[in-house]
Amino acid sequence: MNVLLEGYRSFCETADRELYAALASGQQPHTLVIGCSDSRIVPEEIFGAKPGELFVLRNVGNRCPQEDFGAACAVTYAVAHLHVRNAVVLAHADCGAVKAASHPEHLHEEALKGWLGEESCQGACLEESVKNWGIRQLHRLNSMEVVRDALAREELVTGLFYFDIATLRLDYFDGTHWKTGIEDL
Ligand SMILES: [Zn+2]
Numbered sequence: 707m708n709v710l711l712e713g714y715r716s717f718c719e720t721a722d723r724e725l726y727a728a729l730a731s732g733q734q735p736h737t738l739v740i741g742c743s744d745s746r747i748v749p750e751e752i753f754g755a756k757p758g759e760l761f762v763l764r765n766v767g768n769r770c771p772q773e774d775f776g777a778a779c780a781v782t783y784a785v786a787h788l789h790v791r792n793a794v795v796l797a798h799a800d801c802g803a804v805k806a807a808s809h810p811e812h813l814h815e816e817a818l819k820g821w822l823g824e825e826s827c828q829g830a831c832l833e834e835s836v837k838n839w840g841i842r843q844l845h846r847l848n849s850m851e852v853v854r855d856a857l858a859r860e861e862l863v864t865g866l867f868y869f870d871i872a873t874l875r876l877d878y879f880d881g882t883h884w885k886t887g888i889e890d891l
């Protein structure tokens with residue numbers, strides 16, 4: 707626990723107090739990010755965002771099942787009430803969730819089986835499997851009623867990112883094509 711308190715002390719020394727004071731009365735994030743719980747994947751770092759800019763849902767495997775109240779609630783609140791302009795899924799290299807789901811025979815605990823067992827993993831390599839997994843989450847996101855409505859009104863843009871941990875490369879899927887590397891966006 708000490709490591710957290712030490713971190714908090716250090717945070718207080720450098721925190722932008724004016725920003726936090728301004729944020730105390732509300733938030734207007736521009737983007738909803740559905741990211742993985744993986745400790746290496748920090749949306750605010752990757753997108754250079756400050757507190758108040760990203761509304762983030764993180765779960766194991768950056769999943770977006772409609773029947774999951776956690777995902778449905780985060781998406782609905784961000785789109786219908788906070789009026790985010792972007793909603794993105796953030797998939798990543800070396801995703802343990804995708805690796806685990808590709809070997810369902812190793813999923814013993816009910817919680818892991820229940821959350822990951824229903825996902826299929828298709829791809830010639832892990833990167834392809836992760837990307838296909840991410841596309842499936844994007845389709846689920848796009849098919850939520852609140853998202854469909856916002857897309858139809860052209861008030862929202864949705865997409866999928868793939869972050870390569872070792873190189874920091876960011877690929878983007880716009881719903882039809884992959885663009886490799888941030889400089890191509
Ligand atoms: Zn992951």
